[in-house]
Amino acid sequence: MPNSMNTGTKSTGSNFIPMVIIAVLFFIFGFVTWLNGILIPYLKIACQLTNFQAMFVATAFYIAYFVMGLPSSWILKKTGFKNGMMVGLWFMALGTLIFIPAAITRTYPLFLSGLFVMGTGLTVLQTAVNPYVTILGPRESAAQRISIMGICNKMAGAIAPLVLAYYILSDGDSFVQSLANMDEASKTAALNALAHRVIGPYSVMTVIFFLLGIGVRYSPLPEIEAENETEAEVAATDQKTSIWQFPHLILGVITLFFYVGAEVIAGDTIIRYGMSLGIEIAKAKVCGLCAGNHSHSEGHFPAICLAMVGYIGNYLSAMCRYYERIDLRLLYCHSGFCQRIGMAGHLAACHSQSW
16 A cells, blocks of 8 residues: 655754755756756767767666666665665766766766766655655645755756866867867877866765765654555545556656656757857857856847846745745746746847857
8 A cells, every 4th residue: 555755844943954955955956967968068079979979968867767767766665765865876976986987988888877877866866855845844835845946956957067067168169179180199189188077077076975975864854754544545546456547647747758858958959059050169058058157248148137037036936935925926927937038038149149
C-alpha cells in the first residue's frame, strides 16, 4: 500500500533553516543543469566535434533521468531521504571528478560518462529534495514555496554558463581563429590546453558537492517518514491495478515531457544558434542568458532592465504570498510579461548586431 509523506515540523520559524537548505539545493540544480549550454560549444571546439556530436552532451545528461528515475526511488527507500541527498551529491561529485581524466586525455566519451553520472546524482537528489518543498510548512502555501524554489533554480541557470565561460571560453572567438593558422602539432597542443581549462572549475565543484553531501546529512532537515493513508484515499485507489488508470498522472507526464523539451532546447542550443548567425561567442553566451554584463551595447540595456524587473517582481510576489501579507498576483503577471519582453528584446538586439 503506498504511503504519503509526513514530517513533524509545521511552524514557519522552525522551517526557515531547512527551507534555506532546500533553496541552496535548488540553486545547485539550476547551476549544474545549465552548464550544458556552454559545455556544448566548448566541447565542440576542444574535441573537434560536429554539431550533431556536440549535442550528445545534453543527451548523456538527461538520459540519466530516464534510466535512473525508478532506481532512485529504490535508493531512497534503502537510505532514507537525508542520506539519499548525500548519495545524490556524492554521485554528482563523482561525475565532476570524471571530468578531470576526461580533460587530461581530451576524450569525449569520458566527458559524456561524467555527465551521465552527474545526471544520475541529480536524479537521486531531486527525487529526495522535491517532497520537502511541500511538507516544510502548510500545504496551503506549498505553491508559493515552489515559486521561490523556482526562482533560485532559474537564477542559478542564468549565472552558471557565464561563470563557466569566464574560465574555459573567455577567448573563444580568437582561439577558434588562431586554430586555422596552426600546424597539426600546434593545433593538438592548443586543443589539449583548452581541454585542461575545465579541470579547475570541476575540481572545485567536486569538493563543494562532497562537502555539501556531508553537510546535508548532518543538517537540521527533518527525516521524511511514511504516513498511512486514510480509508477514503485507499478506497479511491484500491481498485486500480495499472498506472494507465490515473489519467491526471499521464497528462502530467506528457506536459512535463513537452515543457522540459522546450526548455532544454532553448537553453542548450541558443549559444550555438547565435554562433551560427555570426554572433561572437562572447555575445552569444549572453544572448541566451539575458545577463547584464553586456549591457553597454546599444539596444541591450532596456531589454535587460525589463527582464530584471520581471525577475525582481516574481521574487517579491512569491515572498509576499509566502508570508501571506499581501496578494501580488497582478504584479506577478506584469513581471512575467516584463521577463518575456526583455528576453525577446535582448535576443533581437544580439541578432541585429550580426548583420
